[in-house]
Amino acid sequence: MLITCPYCGPRDVIEYTYQGDGNRERPDPASQNFEAWNAYVYDRLNPAGDHNEIWQHSGGCRAHLRVVRNTLTHEISSVAFASGDHHAPAARRKAEDKP
């Protein structure tokens, strides 16, 4: 699997570290909304198809990347720096969604 880093270009997946589901929205640290915290920690979409993910190019420029990967084909349809853009291109979880 190749991921095309916006800085380094196409690199083997061995240079990257998976940093988890890119759909999670961290509640305000002061929040006592346990449902929101529970959803942040445990709820995952687990889609068969495009999935928002955070990867770090740990064996390269070390940038954190927002990646859309197809969980069926491993096709990478989008890679962008995670900094700045907080709007993931693939479908996001809505707050009221239940897994």
Add this chain to the structure above:
Amino acid sequence: MVERQSPLEPEFHVGSHGNFEHGVEILLTETRPGSIVQLAAWPGEEKKLIAAIRTVTGLALPDGAGGGLSNGVKSVFGFAPGKFTVADETEGLAEAFAKAVTPAIGTVTDLSHGRTAIRIAGPKAEWVLAKFFAIDFALPAFPVGAGRSTVHHDVFAQIQRTGSDQFDLYVFRSFARSFWKALCHASEEVGYEVQ
């Protein structure tokens, strides 16, 4: 000034090695720069940092990711967004940058004692490096002066192409000796000379 010891020393054997009956096709050496400095710009301050690099080194960085250049004495290349490695044959680069890179522009990290610089040159340099790193070493994809950040079995490496068949590798000092040994083994089949 106290002379800096090389971590390669016990495994650094000057002369020709391996399959060199038909000539050596790889030259290996340690460039031992006096200064190796890492610079990082805060977001939006990249242009000021690039100007500071020009002020201190006289080197005008080309645009683009991984862009760089070397004048044989001083070298600079981008290795990450807004981040650059600068090396100089002489000491004192970190002090010079500490004056030019103000806290509002970015940060200066002196890695002179933290990295070992290994030069691999010769007609088979691309061939040998391709055994280590899963990146494209062909000249059109990796032009002279450019830098790359990559990894070999968790040994992080920054690579600058300083000639059409010459590369300078910056590796962690603590891993440098084992990396050097691996580089020697990989060069055996084509014949190599340590200088």
